Amino acid sequence: MAHINVPEGVPGIRSLVMFRPETGQYLYELAEVLLRGESTLSPADRELIATYVSYRNNCTFCYSSHAAAARCLYEDDALIVDEVLRNMTEAPISAKLKALLNIAGKVQILGKEVKQEDVDAARAEGATDREIHDAVLIAAAFSMFNRYVDGLASLTPTDPEAYAEMGKRMAKGYVLPQPQH
Secondary structure (H helix, E strand, O other): OOOOOOOOOOHHHHHHHHHHHHHHHHHHHHHHHHHHHEEEEEEHHHHHHHHHHHHHOOOHHHHHHHHHHHHHHHHHHOHHHHHHHHHHOOOOOOHHHHHHHHHHHHHHHHHHHHHHHHHHHHHHHHOOOOHHHHHHHHHHHHHHHHHHHHHHHOOOOHHHHHOOOOOOOOHHHOOOOOOOO
């Protein structure tokens, strides 16, 4: 049960942004720009960064829902998500994405953990300044989202099918839920 009076039965961040849509709209806009906006990183790869950070933060709702979205976006390569969560360094992803996930993982711990050699390693694998920027911002934003969801104890479904449905919706983009009356 959530720590505050949010719409009943609405899971995760959706209930929180319905409780306070005047702040929630900006969170959804940020997610839309970061995860679906114009980028040289695919939406699937950006969802994977959000998933990886949320998993490291042990935010079950966020990592489960974003993993489901990433699986939808990766389509036939959906198992990549689980392989990254199992062992990112051994997963069948590009060296560039591994370098960006390494940076994201350091941001998840503490922003100052990112060192010049991490950035240099990402650049050596072909990452652009924009991609490095976006990986850091996705990691920072999702660390905030994770703390928001868990700090207010929002509803976290236990049925994997609930996340599969969320993933299908989220793969299409981030649209602010309408308040219940």
